[in-house]
Amino acid sequence: MKILIKNATVIKDVKTAPFKGDILINNDIIEQIEENISTPETDRIIDAAGMIAIPGFIQTHVHLAQTIFRNMAEDVSLLDWLNRYILPFESQHTAKTLYDSARLGIAELLLSGTTTIQDMETVLHTDASFKAVYEMGIRASMGNMLMDTGNDILAKNIDFLMAESETLYKKWNDTDNGRIKYVLTPRFALSCTKELFLEIRKMSDIYDIPVHSHAAENIEETKIVKQQTGYGNIEYFEKLGLCNEKLRLAHCIWLNDYEYDILKSNGVNVLHCPTANFKLGSGTAKIPEMLTKGINVSLGADGPPCNNNLNIFNEMKLAGLIQKVRLGPESMNAKEIFRLATAGGAKALGMEKEIGTLEIGKKADITILKPNVHSLFYDENSIFNSIIYSMNRDNVTYTIVDGNILVDNGILRSADIQSIIREAELSHNHFNPI
Ligand SMILES: [Zn+2]
Known part of the structure; x- marks a missing residue:
């Protein structure tokens, strides 16, 4: 054609x-x-x-699984947001509710000009989200949530998690003309044991699969990581052998000076989510400083319940405004922000030869x-x-x-918007209020 x-x-x-x-x-x-x-x-x-x-705009950190929880987890900080709302909600997903949640999110993303996403799903039923991506045509790198601790209902054992990853990888990676790619997605340091991270690294090495996770989003989270491991979050990932060009980390707000050097020297990609960082009261990532050091930065909306949109225009504008308040009006110009939302995203996903310009x-x-x-x-x-x-x-x-x-x-054009809304409303009724 x-x-x-x-x-x-x-x-x-x-x-x-x-x-x-x-x-x-x-x-x-x-x-x-x-x-x-x-x-x-x-x-x-x-x-x-x-x-x-x-x-086309590229969002390197979203959660399609959470679209259906939009406006249901308000006015709390990260760990409460997760433990009181998001993890219990995710544990109630069925394949049908996950499919409807993904379709609702993809519709919003396409209608707001995003052509590529990197997506972090939930623990079970991720095949349903891959199916929604396949049917609706958005370009996506995505994977099932990996967590073996931190929540009794949602966490699964390592053997189950890695078997699910291998099944999804073999079924979906590089399918539909390379449009869909599989990515390993450990939730964050507090929901994964060291043994799970080492299994993830092993599978990443064997199959050359990228790793997508959260890091140093919230000060309390970062303190607990330090208590549990003895290291800062990025230092801990470095010790685990995870820091390389295939690692993509959302947030990276609460870092020590050495950790910026780890990001730079290992080519780790930072996924900046300004609205979610503000809405959860997490803090402001030092993006201009990272760019000066030569760290690759891209943008994402994160989950609809901590945003509450998947709209790249919100992220681009806020990315600029928050740095102007912090460092002055010349800190990051519009052209640079546009680059983060396009070529920066392509580089983060290892696709700079295919998309981004x-x-x-x-x-x-x-x-x-x-x-x-x-x-x-x-x-x-x-x-x-x-x-x-x-x-x-x-x-x-x-x-x-x-x-x-x-x-x-x-x-x-790639799906019927009225049926997406109707089915999402029906699926939403499945979730018990917390
Ligand atoms: Zn996230």
């Missing part, structure tokens, strides 16, 4: 000046980007005059934004400021993943 996007303002990456032009997609690949492409044979022409074509030969993962009354841009100099500080999900007009138009003129 050939799709021609005509007359857009094209942002290929943050290094290239935006320009008026066309993009030709051939199946899943960007075949041409030129000022004017005239091709006699296309299956679809999108007239994007007045619109902006950008690399618009280039000939890369995957056709493209978001098209239509400025409106609250977000006009007048020239190329203001375009990044408009996207980060003025635009929102109502500007998202097309979302294209792997050459498939999943949101078409603002309408979700």
